[in-house]
Structure formats: C-alpha cells, structure tokens
Amino acid sequence: MDAVSELKRLGLSGYEAKVYVALVAAGEPLVGYEVAKRSGVPRSTVYETLSKLVARSVAYEVRADSDQVAYIPAPPKTLFSRIRDETEEAIENLRSTLDNVTPKATVHYSHTLPSRDDILGRCRDLIVSASTDLLLIAFPEELAPLEPPLRRAYSSGVDVFVAGFGADGEQSYGQAFSHATAPADELAEDTGCRLFVLVADRQELVVAGFTDDGAWGAFTDDPAIVMMASEFARIDISIQEFIKRHAVEHVPQWRLESEAIRNMIRGGSRKPVSILRRLNGGRETSVTDGEIAGRTPENRKRRTPSEPRQTPGKKTNR
The missing domain is CATH 3.30.870.10 (Endonuclease Chain A)
Incomplete structure (x- = not known):
C-alpha cells in the first residue's frame, strides 16, 4: 500500500504527504534541507510545505543541537484520530445542513x-x-x-x-x-x-x-x-x-x-x-x-382444441 496515496485521500497534498512520510520514517528531527532530500520535494518548496503542516499540527517545530529549526511529525495515531474526529464532525454538520435545505421528494427514480x-x-x-x-x-x-x-x-x-x-x-x-x-x-x-x-x-x-x-x-x-x-x-x-x-x-x-x-x-x-x-x-x-415445467417438448402431452387444460397459467383474452 502506498502511504503517500492514502494520505492524499485523507486531505493532504502530494508534497505534504511526502514530507510527512519522510518525517515519520526518519525517527528523529530533520532540518529543512534534510526533509527535501529524503522526501524528494524541491528545496524551494519544502519550507512552505513544512509551514502548512505545522499550521495544521501535522508536524511540529523543534530546536536542533545547532539551534537550527528542525521538524518532527505528529504521531500517526494522533493524526488519524484527529482526522477521524474532524471528518465525523464535518459529516454530521453537513447532514444537518443538507437535510434542512433538501426539499421533500416529488420525483422518484x-x-x-x-x-x-x-x-x-x-x-x-x-x-x-x-x-x-x-x-x-x-x-x-x-x-x-x-x-x-x-x-x-x-x-x-x-x-x-x-x-x-x-x-x-x-x-x-x-x-x-x-x-x-x-x-x-x-x-x-x-x-x-x-x-x-x-x-x-x-x-x-x-x-x-x-x-x-x-x-x-x-x-x-x-x-x-x-x-x-x-x-x-x-x-x-x-x-x-x-x-x-x-x-x-x-x-x-x-x-x-x-x-x-x-x-x-x-x-x-x-x-x-x-x-x-x-x-x-x-x-x-x-x-x-x-x-x-420440467418436461421436454417431446414428452409433453398434446391437447386437442376441445380438451380442457389441466395445468394452471391458463391464458385468457382481456
């Protein structure tokens, strides 16, 4: 299973998903250029992507030993729990809102x-x-x-x-x-x-x-x-x-x-x-x-026009 593709389904952009996977896989804080190197996200874009993840609490800023700003990911369990709660809340709000604006059905499909x-x-x-x-x-x-x-x-x-x-x-x-x-x-x-x-x-x-x-x-x-x-x-x-x-x-x-x-x-x-x-x-x-009827045409009993039909399903002219 491709983790990046699944994260995109949860609402992250392609770059955001790649950066998050790189942070999780690192197991330690990474500075910006290291994130770019490991994730494949262009260095000119990686800082903007990291800022977006920090704003959404998907990643956090920390201070490295060299006093540089480094980044760590939100724990996957925490992230998934948050996404689930936010999604369920959004669904409930939408259900209530749409129920109020949906007219009573007059056409059936x-x-x-x-x-x-x-x-x-x-x-x-x-x-x-x-x-x-x-x-x-x-x-x-x-x-x-x-x-x-x-x-x-x-x-x-x-x-x-x-x-x-x-x-x-x-x-x-x-x-x-x-x-x-x-x-x-x-x-x-x-x-x-x-x-x-x-x-x-x-x-x-x-x-x-x-x-x-x-x-x-x-x-x-x-x-x-x-x-x-x-x-x-x-x-x-x-x-x-x-x-x-x-x-x-x-x-x-x-x-x-x-x-x-x-x-x-x-x-x-x-x-x-x-x-x-x-x-x-x-x-x-x-x-x-x-x-x-469970019978073949060859062994089916023939009936003359005057003979009454013995099985149900008689056709009538209406």
Missing part, C-alpha cells in the same frame, strides 16, 4: 444495475446510509462481500434482518433466518438465478439476480415498488421463522408433489428473470415452456 460490481456498490451505499432497518434476502455468494458494512450498520443501531439461502451459519449482526422451503441450488434453479433483495429504511430498494457468468438488477425509490418488496421480504422471513419454530416437515416435498405448483414456481419466475436480464443488456437465454 429507478435505474438498472448491469453488473455485479454495480449492484454490490449500490447496496453498500444503501447500507451505509440506512438509519432504521435493513431487510435482505441473499445467497451466501452475495451476502459475504456485504457483511462488513452490514456489521457496521448494526453496530450503529440499525436493525438488520437477513433471510439467507443455504446452510445455517453464525451471524454476528442482526437477525438471521435460513430458508427451509427447499435446498439453495433448487431455489436458484427455480428462479434461473440467485435471487437478491435489499430494502433500506423501507424507502429504497435493490433487486437483482446473479448467475455464475453474470448479474443484472435495478434500484428504485418508488414507494409503491419499495412497499411491495418490503412486504415480500417481511412475509418471506415470517414464513421461514414459522417453519423453524413449528418444526414443519416435508416442505420441500410439498413443492414437488403438485405438478401445478411446480409449474407455477418454475414457469412464473424464470420469465421475469429473463426480461430483467434483457433490459440490462445481458444475453437472453431461451427457455421453452416444456423446460420451464
């Missing part, structure tokens, strides 16, 4: 998230800015990179509820609920992807689908859509907790016993996923009706 990085980055934004609660439905592959910001949000007082797919695991933040309706791989097969839903403060939403070779999703703050997603997450979590507390058995078998339910689950979920992928510019995957 939705936009696509065409890649895994875009989706997870937007999710981190929502998690960091959350103030009341977070509802999350995710597979382990997507939950893992979001755990650090989720943990920080929980530590700051945000309620975190996670419905996870796959094996039960220990979670050091919020409340975790494991899906008991079917194995994770079967659920992913039903939807054609690893389903992902994140609702922040019941006001913002990211919904997405992940596969081994791609991802696609969308963000919105439209109240109607967010409300629907919130209710979906709340009901989903409630169902999993009910199953767990009441030791409901044979739930996976129930999903497979009825062909009508099997067709509804697989046929009704793969199509929206296909549409969402296409809207995000992804490669369209053709799924036939027979494949959706």
Whole structure:
C-alpha cells in the first residue's frame, strides 16, 4: 500500500504527504534541507510545505543541537484520530445542513444495475446510509462481500434482518433466518438465478439476480415498488421463522408433489428473470415452456382444441 496515496485521500497534498512520510520514517528531527532530500520535494518548496503542516499540527517545530529549526511529525495515531474526529464532525454538520435545505421528494427514480460490481456498490451505499432497518434476502455468494458494512450498520443501531439461502451459519449482526422451503441450488434453479433483495429504511430498494457468468438488477425509490418488496421480504422471513419454530416437515416435498405448483414456481419466475436480464443488456437465454415445467417438448402431452387444460397459467383474452 502506498502511504503517500492514502494520505492524499485523507486531505493532504502530494508534497505534504511526502514530507510527512519522510518525517515519520526518519525517527528523529530533520532540518529543512534534510526533509527535501529524503522526501524528494524541491528545496524551494519544502519550507512552505513544512509551514502548512505545522499550521495544521501535522508536524511540529523543534530546536536542533545547532539551534537550527528542525521538524518532527505528529504521531500517526494522533493524526488519524484527529482526522477521524474532524471528518465525523464535518459529516454530521453537513447532514444537518443538507437535510434542512433538501426539499421533500416529488420525483422518484429507478435505474438498472448491469453488473455485479454495480449492484454490490449500490447496496453498500444503501447500507451505509440506512438509519432504521435493513431487510435482505441473499445467497451466501452475495451476502459475504456485504457483511462488513452490514456489521457496521448494526453496530450503529440499525436493525438488520437477513433471510439467507443455504446452510445455517453464525451471524454476528442482526437477525438471521435460513430458508427451509427447499435446498439453495433448487431455489436458484427455480428462479434461473440467485435471487437478491435489499430494502433500506423501507424507502429504497435493490433487486437483482446473479448467475455464475453474470448479474443484472435495478434500484428504485418508488414507494409503491419499495412497499411491495418490503412486504415480500417481511412475509418471506415470517414464513421461514414459522417453519423453524413449528418444526414443519416435508416442505420441500410439498413443492414437488403438485405438478401445478411446480409449474407455477418454475414457469412464473424464470420469465421475469429473463426480461430483467434483457433490459440490462445481458444475453437472453431461451427457455421453452416444456423446460420451464420440467418436461421436454417431446414428452409433453398434446391437447386437442376441445380438451380442457389441466395445468394452471391458463391464458385468457382481456
């Protein structure tokens, strides 16, 4: 890691960062020309840079044995603590000021998230800015990179509820609920992807689908859509907790016993996923009706026009 680059991110100029690193590395007071030699900062500029650091208490003037003015750095721990305190104070002041000048939203936004990085980055934004609660439905592959910001949000007082797919695991933040309706791989097969839903403060939403070779999703703050997603997450979590507390058995078998339910689950979920992928510019995957229903076109029973349909999903003219 480049210390100079990181110090620049904290607000120091390039020359200031180089001078500070040189002072820390020296381990003893340095006079101006020594600082210039060790830091690579031009001698004509180094004294001005040192004066700026002294003014900000990033460095201090001391008297060397020869009665020359020399310089020592503020201890890194002291500097970082000060920067953290000043940054947090500035953020709080800005939050209060901007809240007072921000008008009530009259326009709501939705936009696509065409890649895994875009989706997870937007999710981190929502998690960091959350103030009341977070509802999350995710597979382990997507939950893992979001755990650090989720943990920080929980530590700051945000309620975190996670419905996870796959094996039960220990979670050091919020409340975790494991899906008991079917194995994770079967659920992913039903939807054609690893389903992902994140609702922040019941006001913002990211919904997405992940596969081994791609991802696609969308963000919105439209109240109607967010409300629907919130209710979906709340009901989903409630169902999993009910199953767990009441030791409901044979739930996976129930999903497979009825062909009508099997067709509804697989046929009704793969199509929206296909549409969402296409809207995000992804490669369209053709799924036939027979494949959706778990049957091939060759062994699918043919029906005459007069024969009543035996499976749900009947099309009607509206």
